[in-house]
Amino acid sequence: MTILKQFNYFIKIVEEGSFIAASEKLFIAQSALSRQIKLLEEEINFELFDRNEKRASLTKAGRVFYRKIKNNIQNLDQIIESSRSVANGDDFTIKIAHSSSIVIDQHKIAALMQITEQLNVKFDINTFSSESQAGAILRGEIDMGLIRLPMSQAVDELKVFPLYQQDLYVAIHAEHPLCQTQQVIEIKQLKDEAFVSTPHRERSILNQLVRNLCLAAGFVPKQARIQSRKVAQLQLVAAKLGVCIVPAEFSTIVPDQIKLLPLKEKGFDSEVVLAIKIDAEDKIQQAAILLKDILGTVPISP
Secondary structure (H helix, E strand, O other): OHHHHHHHHHHHHHHHOOHHHHHHHHOOOHHHHHHHHHHHHHHHOOOOEOOOOOOOOEOHHHHHHHHHHHHHHHHHHHHHHHHHHHHOOOOEEEEEEEOOOOOOOHHHHHHHHHHHHHHOEEEEEEEOOHHHHHHHHHOOOOOEEEEEOOOOOOOOOEEEEEEEEEEEEEEEEOOOHHHHHOOOEOHHHHOOOEEOOOOOOOOOHHHHHHHHHHHHOOOOOEEOOOOOOOOOHHHHHHOOOOEEEEEHHHHHOOOOOEEEEEEOOOOOEEEEEEEEEOOOOHHHHHHHHHHHHHHOOOOOOO
């Protein structure tokens, strides 16, 4: 890039104190160097050097220009290099979101690492509720989302890939009486227990599912004095403030004081899918297919 080269020539002349010294350091003829600076002055429409001086004396405008260019030339180099990487397809970043009930465990991290190497992409991970991810994908805020079903609304503009289904487990303190006598738990046995996680009217698919399970068993889940819709609910269980029902993947993050006991009732599971825009860029679609193939092959259980 000619003008960037001219900037570097200009900086070298000022630092060396003369055109002759700069030309020797740059390994170019003095006449060629003078010509490049003259072209730069014509481009920016003001003189950088006072031609009446024997040394390379800067004009007032030249001194200002030198300070500004000197401070920003490295940023220009980085901008050009970053842009060149994008143009070459070497710096494609995929923004992926997951709900708080989907754990980014070592298996998922390994899958993402495999995809970064195979497709030469990067991932930027964030947390969005399952209900908000569809809109975020369509608005371009994220490129793909890990969503726990059911989705609150069907979106025709999304392509959805099933990933895995998981059984639900009761997270209960290891010293709880039920934990001492039971290997499995029926929902109705939790009627008198305080739940540390309760549903939000507009968010938390998992907690709405738990509430429906309790209602089907004939009771409304009792609210604990302190509650959370996030993974912090496990810390509340560890503090003996109540119980919660979680998917199998929580087994990778449960504190030592907690045990996960399976539900006796069958057919209660939770499904996770991957969503992208129907017209997503090729690399996003390729990454989605790879992630589906990798995550769909490993069973998840405590």
